[in-house]
Amino acid sequence: MRSDSNRTAGGAAPEAAPAGPTADPTAGPDAAPALRPPPAPAVRKRRRRRKNEHEDRPRERLLDRGPAALADHELLALLLGNGIAGFSTAGIAEAVLRHFGSLRALLDADPDTISELPGVGPARTAVMIATTELVRRALVERASERPLVDSPGAVEDYLRLTIGTRAREVFVCLYLDAQHRLVRDEEATHGTLTRMAVYPREIVRRALELKAAALIVAHNHPSGAVRPSAEDRRLTRVLHDALALVDVRLIDHIVVGASETFSFAQAGLM
Template structure:
């Protein structure tokens, strides 16, 4: 279980080819013109044309199904193939897409990867790496927009979706604060601390200072568990208690502390702060 350290106030911040089968030699009927009985072999250019057409049809199939049935009907591999657009000589785009998923293990891990991780893979150059990262950022900003100009206490599902995409797939622990105004609307989102796989230092005094600086009336805090398990540790519970008490001294309300996994979320508020 994650060790999330609450630091005291005195601490510093830290093809298949479709060709007709040729008859066996000598199988033409007696009296028949042998040249008519045996079809002419396909020229290299004809074979290449057949191969190219088949490959083009395979590439177009996901796009056609997306148009007719919608994106939800496509598999993960097909969606990635549409994004990539093309593969490598001898490796079609579907093979590259499958390799990507196999390497990262999941869509979430793939979209959370850094540019250098993509460019180290065969078939993924700077342009494709940039495209995949742009897709992730578009999704994050879309979810962030859903939080604007509405009380976040009325949109807990949107908050959790945003936080899962923001930090749910990180390989290290991250602590974030969502600072809210008096109407519980988002003022700003900030990363307060970053740690290792199992340990992170969080400083309540600095969180209070930032809340006062941005004139926040309340806030939601969250941190991720890279292991995926969202059950809070004893130090998570201790931090939550200290943070609530410290914020209360300056009349700032802690609305919730969320523990974020790749798929699940734990809410201290929904569990009675226990």
């Protein structure tokens, strides 16, 4: 009788080698092992790189963490869309902000000046103009929902945003209803770098057309200094008296700079 070569000299069968990860005994013959080896270092590196790239994209960070997680140029880059040959979107956004010095100056800039910058062009200029107008309209909606005289700080913030950094003087009229809610915000005139022509008769006529009960007027000083001039004081008196003749109250005249304002009403000059 042949001896079994798989048996040891003592007649016992040798112990089997470890079979690796233990499979689920209730699973079928083709079931995968319950345990899997860890990914190779190269795989882990690729996964980390993909995760970091995801977190570094402004769009993903905006959605994951909110707009506060993005710098000004990153938010602007999202508006600008894709880059072009030789220019990344982030590079274009940084160059635009450097050129104008601030977001507010960019939003107040002339469209022709914006579109002439490298990598911008008419399409991206249109996006920025539309964004500015949407912000302005949202502020107008908010102002029309509550009496403006109850929130003078909101009025000043609105005026700083809309005319505070204009390169030329502009005179605006905020026409109000009997509850002092905003009816219409209109520019009465444009000026040069140093002069501005305002016609009280036209402002009175427009107030009557809109059936306004009161008015807040404002103009900017491109120099940034908000101390009213002698001409500002004279114009305020003329407007006050002309509007009073048609029973429209001039509530305030506000001089607006890039970072501060001067209120005739708060200074007791009305």
